[in-house]
Amino acid sequence: MHASKYHINTLKEAPAEAEIKSHQLMTRAGMIRKAAGGIYTYMPMGLKVLRKIEAIVRDEMNKAQAIELLMPVVQPAELWVESGRWEQYGAELLRIKDRHNRDFVLQPTSEEVITDIARNEIHSWRQLPLNFYHIQTKFRDERRPRFGLMRGREFTMKDAYSFDRDEASAQASYDTMFDAYMRIFARLGLEFRAVAADTGSIGGSRSHEFQVIADTGEDLIVYNPASPYAANLELAEAPCLLAERGSATEPLTKTATPDAPKCEIVAEQLKRPLTDTVKSIVLATGFEGKPEETRIWLLLLRGDHELNEVKTGKLAGFENGYRFATEDEILATFGCVPGYLGPINPVKPITVIADRTVAHMSNFICGANELGFHYTGANWGRDLPEPQVCDLRNVVSGDPDPQGGHLALQRGIEVGHVFFLGDKYSKALGATFLEKDGKPAMLQMGCYGIGISRIAAAAIEQNHDDRGIIWPLAIAPFDVVICPMGLQKSETVRNASELLYQQLRAEGIDVILDDRDTRPGIMFADWELIGVPLRITIGDRGLNENIVEIQARRDESAAKVPVEQALDFILERIKTL
Amino acid sequence: MHASKYHINTLKEAPAEAEIKSHQLMTRAGMIRKAAGGIYTYMPMGLKVLRKIEAIVRDEMNKAQAIELLMPVVQPAELWVESGRWEQYGAELLRIKDRHNRDFVLQPTSEEVITDIARNEIHSWRQLPLNFYHIQTKFRDERRPRFGLMRGREFTMKDAYSFDRDEASAQASYDTMFDAYMRIFARLGLEFRAVAADTGSIGGSRSHEFQVIADTGEDLIVYNPASPYAANLELAEAPCLLAERGSATEPLTKTATPDAPKCEIVAEQLKRPLTDTVKSIVLATGFEGKPEETRIWLLLLRGDHELNEVKTGKLAGFENGYRFATEDEILATFGCVPGYLGPINPVKPITVIADRTVAHMSNFICGANELGFHYTGANWGRDLPEPQVCDLRNVVSGDPDPQGGHLALQRGIEVGHVFFLGDKYSKALGATFLEKDGKPAMLQMGCYGIGISRIAAAAIEQNHDDRGIIWPLAIAPFDVVICPMGLQKSETVRNASELLYQQLRAEGIDVILDDRDTRPGIMFADWELIGVPLRITIGDRGLNENIVEIQARRDESAAKVPVEQALDFILERIKTL
Structure with a gap:
């Protein structure tokens, strides 16, 4: 990609309504533009981030044998009446009428439609287990949408739904998804925790949240630095701090x-x-x-x-x-x-x-x-x-963990959730299959969500500094930016930049060459704001000394690398980002 | 992909309401399932077709320097009021109210939102030309949705919008898109025509439709078999059939x-x-x-x-x-x-x-x-x-073309449309930029649509027989299916099938191994219905003679190929499909 053929439009100021860093920085970096409250256009670089997140999620879902399909955004009310959620769901469920005055909803989630599909498609135990997922536009009519992509109304979610013969098999499906989620968030390059969670209103009896660690997170997580244990503060068991009761030595x-x-x-x-x-x-x-x-x-x-x-x-x-x-x-x-x-x-x-x-x-x-x-x-x-x-109290930092060590607290942003649903929806919609003995049985379900667009925001809450975003490599809009100094004036700079650009592309690196010929200060500020992990500066002064400068976004200073070693250096350096 | 880990559910009968072949066959092949009138779930294989179409469209759009972004499905009414379409658009525009009683629409198309973006993002002639596109869910509340994906309510469309300094530059952008569309439909493997078209209600003064040729098409196309000329019957100029008027020889x-x-x-x-x-x-x-x-x-x-x-x-x-x-x-x-x-x-x-x-x-x-x-x-x-x-009449087959040769008629399905819009929307929304001389000027626009989901249906209308769909290779759900005979009983068959499967995968072929162990008749009928271009049959009888059978979907009979030559044969054969 050449920047002159692309659309880059950074802003000096964030809109006044942007209260949190990710909202401010995504707007300033030109990644999102507001269409209405809680409704955004993903501008070209914002969409690139979204697509990279989607690709990792899709890859791991496919590896976990989940099967992708695509359910509609507009869903018939009948199914929501059948499940009971037409009544139960509050004002966040956007209800609409078509030209014939029939009721529909804009999907906030797809339990009803997938259960309808399951009851029509799944006839026999031989077809099970099955796990269907889609990555689709969702809508939740938040009363007060804010925080940019963190709490938007229209957003992109991956939601998967597993169907099993019995609870043991459903537990195995749940575990498979749990493991896939662990791999997904690791590949996204985020610091995160899988946290035992309350099942809340969606129902079911087993649930984990995947939380991206960030000081600005709304959720409090209890964890043990010395063990894999983590739970949402709401759920985390607080230990008795006194091994046994002391004697009654004082008078009342x-x-x-x-x-x-x-x-x-x-x-x-x-x-x-x-x-x-x-x-x-x-x-x-x-x-x-x-x-x-x-x-x-x-x-x-x-x-x-x-x-x-x-x-x-x-x-x-x-x-x-x-x-x-x-x-x-x-x-x-x-x-x-x-x-x-x-x-x-x-x-x-x-x-x-x-x-x-x-x-x-x-x-x-x-x-x-x-x-x-x-x-x-x-x-x-x-x-x-x-x-x-x-157990009535919140855990506090330093509480002993009965399994050993002590508990600590940190803040997180919920970006994924896995639920065991049991037969809540299959019962409501009559989704049965024929068991081996020829008798009908209820499908056991699980559901598994990942907030694709929210991940972009959470990644920024976790990774930014005063100058802008610091994207993890896996989801950066570009892996590398080449910043030539005085492109128009110097053929040497132009040729060296273009050569390195072509070499990196040939290696499969997602690279952008900033040929806009803006002043270095503006150019650097743009790319620090946008948060590209690796920046290569090529100028006449450096080339005279046979040097290009390679600056990782997180590093204090740039490495000066001989021109002929630049490609190898970049390919090695990128592995460590 | 192994069929036993996938979801394949073919139906003997199409639903009574399915009037056209593509609707019947996509339903019978298990590619779509109806959620409501004109609203479908894309089942796994249907989604694969959709994604392959999208990928080709995206690739050619990117090559033509169009920049992908993603505009929202739910759009604020204010912008539609500004453009005048809030009033002009009929009942097909689904109007909704959010919880605060504010008006929104489900986008049937995105001229308003993109022009709003343009007026905020484009300041200077230096930024032009620009062409933004997205591939997104659209909604048109058709009075009588029918014909499956051919005339659905919720559908997937690629829509691009070009912005230029002046009409000459806008014409160049139009031509670039026209050329990209020619490449797209050629790559999709469809017989099609670019047809001069009426500009209709969307406005603008220059317009071409891209029509997939099919006897069941709703549109009539006038073309000259000996030249590139083609026009929609509505627009095609009918020549005078008499070079000059004869003398008045008869009395009245x-x-x-x-x-x-x-x-x-x-x-x-x-x-x-x-x-x-x-x-x-x-x-x-x-x-x-x-x-x-x-x-x-x-x-x-x-x-x-x-x-x-x-x-x-x-x-x-x-x-x-x-x-x-x-x-x-x-x-x-x-x-x-x-x-x-x-x-x-x-x-x-x-x-x-x-x-x-x-x-x-x-x-x-x-x-x-x-x-x-x-x-x-x-x-x-x-x-x-x-x-x-x-000129008052419709062209009829055999009319002379003033440019030479004769005109003919054929039926087509509109799957793409390019329009020159001029300043219709930029004027309505005040989308100006600063010209070189420092004065504001109106952006000149073009818009360019492709009906992604409709292409799937049109491809079937063009390519099917009594047994089912015949997908063009480029958009088939799988390139190749391996059908092993008696997989469970024969380890030889199992090993030979698995080996060929792995070899084809390693070559980048999208292959499915049908390990469901169903009867050959059922297996063959399924894959002929689904329309996979190449089928490989591996059985003990053939293997005893060192033979596998390779059947192209369009061919009358299968080729018998020695086992060790099968891979090369398939790789060669696939190039010709």
Whole structure:
């Protein structure tokens, strides 16, 4: 590619609405242009990045025996009614009517259409397992689209759907996809983690997210630097931090703690470590304002810990949801305002659930259910009944991993997700096959998504500096850019540049020759912004000394390489990028 | 590819609604499955065909210096309001509202979005010429979608848009695209013609259609077998068939022609050739029922010729449309009912327009404006005033080409279209650039479409037989299929098949090994239906004689080739397909 025959249009400023680096840099580098909120045109270099991502995904999917097809963007509502999602899916599902007033949706995902295909195409156990995928335009009508490709409305997704005879075989299909995803993200050149995840609203009982590590990520990942373990913070099991409960050595003492509605203040007033305090969180189930249906729960966490709302939602009795208790409900139950609540002698009976660590604490400090007072020296069994014990808290950095080592936290961007669906969709749509014994059986399904366009944004969040994007080689718009200095004036420069360009092309390198004849400063700034991994500078001054300069985007300085060694040097250097 | 790891599902019967061969065969071969009216899933082999077509189109577009990008499927209504097409486009434009009640369209084509990009990206004459294209999902809400991929609602189109400084440069861009299209359709392996075409509603003043020749095509093409000339019947100029007008030798004679309201019957009654008769067609302009605004026109064609309605629509005075006159209007104007009308002495004055050939006729036969009577011996100048002369008729097979030779007719399927748009869209959206002299100028545009998915259907309409599809090699789902006989039973067959499979793959041949172990009859029928160009049969009987059978899909019989020569034979044979 010669830059003069291409379209390169970098911008000095990002649009004001671009809040995150990837949005700013992709716009400034001329890779995307906004058509409407959350809807973008992929400009030539942006599309090149997208296609390189797609090619790696496609290659690994094919190697994993998944079969590519292409389902439509516009899908009939009937199938969504059958699955129940026509009702369940919120406003993100864009519903449309055709000229005959028939209902359709713009696909946010394709479980319905693929299950419809499966029920028509799969007749016998002999056809199984099968895994179909497509790479297609998706639409989710986000309420507030933003962050460029990170949370767009129209985007490109790879979604695969596996069909199996039974759960064991479905698990094998899941594992095959898991392994393919590990290879895909490794080939993309991204630092990532496979993270055990909550299955959320899509259903199913087994799920992993693939997270690209980036400080700007929305998700928190718990991992063990010394093991492959990683889980979404929502799901990560928090260990009990006390091997066993200590003896009850202190007497239960009501102590004045004026103006101390928080554990941090109590600990400071009493000159005790925060880890000696217990935090009371009062929740309610049942409708607010209907006391006869309401049940009050007291959840206890160590003073330095945070409640995990996903784990809380899974507690027995919380199946229909929960809420924080109102002040009226708290006053009626504890005879005291929030800030001084505790498990000892409430006014009305409550269910107390202690986090694992709290259950092993002794001589602890908790609210005395009296304004301005806390108890010290509280002990389970002696001062109050043994509690129900559950994992209630978020993991914190440094928590021991029961398998050895310690846990750490980092932020990530979800770019892939694998789910075991079971028979959720096959049951809804009646997708059966004939088993070996001649009897019909439900297809067991899994689904496997990769956000193709989001990967481009995530790669930038992970890889950029003040000057611009730093693409991993595998998904860079070009592998190499040749920057000739004074192309128009110097035939020597022109010939040397063109020769190296042809040599690199012949080696299969994706190279662009910047023959726009702009000033070096502008040219370098453009390519640093665009983020091409390797830049070759060819000028008269260097050629007089038989030298070209080879600069990796991440490096501080350029290598000066004799002209006749440049090709080999580049081919070697590129392997290490 | 091994068939056992793939999804092949052929059907004995096509769906009742499938009216044309390509729809029937693509469904029976398992290449498409209907999701809704005019909306299809491309099954694995159908998608392979689509991708091969796309790859050829992309390669030639890139070679022609067009730059690929990707515009969105969902486009904001604002741009369509700006261009005027929000109002002009009929019900085929699917209009949708997002959750915030904002208007969008599903793109049927992308003039608006690309012109919006151009006005933001193109600042200077130095950036021109530019040609952007994308290959993207389109949607046209056809009133009655049918014929499978031939007239679907959701389909894949390549659309390119060129931007130039002036008309001369735009013409060069148009020519570059024209040449690229000639190469594309040649590489696709299709018999086609580039046909001068009417510009229709999209506007612009220069236009060619690319038509795949097929008896089932909807379009009629006029061509000269001895020259490159071809034009859509709508546009093809019909020559005058009489070099000069003959002398008026017969007297004008009113002749009884009872029950002869058609030229054919008149000619028979009078024992004169049909080519001596003149047909009267009465048209009206202005609103029906408003006589003061209505004007009556008499168009004259030779008895054996047909009116061309596109040419008629372009007559001076027909700018606001025309209609056939009502019987009341005819009676009031001619004093006679249809069937016996003519240009001589109507009751009221009319404008007579004669087709070129009619204007050179002498001693002709026409209606006498009296029930049951015609004139013979009618002559221009003598019996009636000289008429206005225009080209009014459709070309018929055998018409002389003024450039030499004769014209012929054939049917075609439109699969590509190139248009010169001028400044239609750049004017509407204010897409200007700065000329060399520093003054703003309008971008001159062209647009260039190829119906990717329609090509698959057109290829089948052109290439099929009773047994199924006969794909051109370039777009076949597989180049070669290996059919082993009794794979499970014979290790020899298994090994020989697998070896040849690996050898062909190593040569870059797209080969599938049918290891499903079905009966030979079923296997052969499947692959003849699917239309793979070359089939290799390997069985114990043949191997005992050191023979494999190589059958080209179009051939009557198979070649018997020694095992060790099979690879070379296939590689040679494939070049000729």
